[in-house]
Amino acid sequence: xxxxxxxxxxxxxxxxxxxxxxxxxxxxxxxxxxxxxxxxxxxxxxxxxxxxxxxxxxxxxxxxxxxxxxxxxxxxxxxxxxxxxxxxxxxxxxxxxxxxxxxxxxxxxxxxxxxxxxxxxxxxxxxxxxxxxxxxxxxxxxxxxxxxxxxxxxxxxxxxxxxxxxxxxxxxxxxxxxxxxxxx
Numbered sequence: 001x002x003x004x005x006x007x008x009x010x011x012x013x014x015x016x017x018x019x020x021x022x023x024x025x026x027x028x029x030x031x032x033x034x035x036x037x038x039x040x041x042x043x044x045x046x047x048x049x050x051x052x053x054x055x056x057x058x059x060x061x062x063x064x065x066x067x068x069x070x071x072x073x074x075x076x077x078x079x080x081x082x083x084x085x086x087x088x089x090x091x092x093x094x095x096x097x098x099x100x101x102x103x104x105x106x107x108x109x110x111x112x113x114x115x116x117x118x119x120x121x122x123x124x125x126x127x128x129x130x131x132x133x134x135x136x137x138x139x140x141x142x143x144x145x146x147x148x149x150x151x152x153x154x155x156x157x158x159x160x161x162x163x164x165x166x167x168x169x170x171x172x173x174x175x176x177x178x179x180x181x182x183x184x
Contacts, residue, residue: 001032001182003175004079008039008097009087015129016087019159019171023083023123026172030179032080039096042068046099047106057106061115069103076104077116081123081154081178083171084142088128091137101145109148121154121178122146125171132160154178 005023009016020036027034048055048065056064063069076082086093093101108115124142128135135158146153155174159167 001080001179002078003027003032003034003081003083003179004076005034005036005083005085006039006097006100007036007085008094008100009085009127010040011087012038014087015127015159015161015164016085018164018168019085019125019127020083022168022171023085023125023175026175026177027083027179029172030176030183032179032182034083037072037075039094039100042072042096044069044072044096044100044103047102054106054110057103058110061107061111063103063107065103069100072100073104073107079120080182081121082117082151083123083125083175083178085125085127086138088126088134088138091134093126093138093141105145105148109150113150115149117149117151119150119152121152121182123155123157123171123174123178124153125157125159127159129161132158132162135160154181 007020086097126138139156
């Protein structure tokens, strides 16, 4: 079993990274494999809205823009579950995650119940480190995305610098629980 962990912060030793590491520990405690993919190390720019707003993503369910999106999309198709972690900027997910999710949603949501993410569990984590502002609006953006791709909302977790210690334990436990739910 493979759980994909996606982080989207340029800060490699901050709160988002700590959440990713906690998720990885939890996945491994559940006896599954995982790898952490940092979107900020990849070249995945915003959707180009090709062909009057819909390019090959509508009919063929693949993005025609050639960059790092295609390889990551293929890895997502093969994964059994997902943990997506973002810092909160301006009350929403990071720009790198928005770019990736917008393109992924176009390729997958347009395929209805046949999409590659259908029925797969998601743990979504918003990490507004400083004030904690924007946590709920970021989690609401995650909820819309998971609804669009017809995924399973396994857990939505908000983490701030104030609740960091116990929320890292929560993330670890949620990841382990998600893996265990997939083996039943």
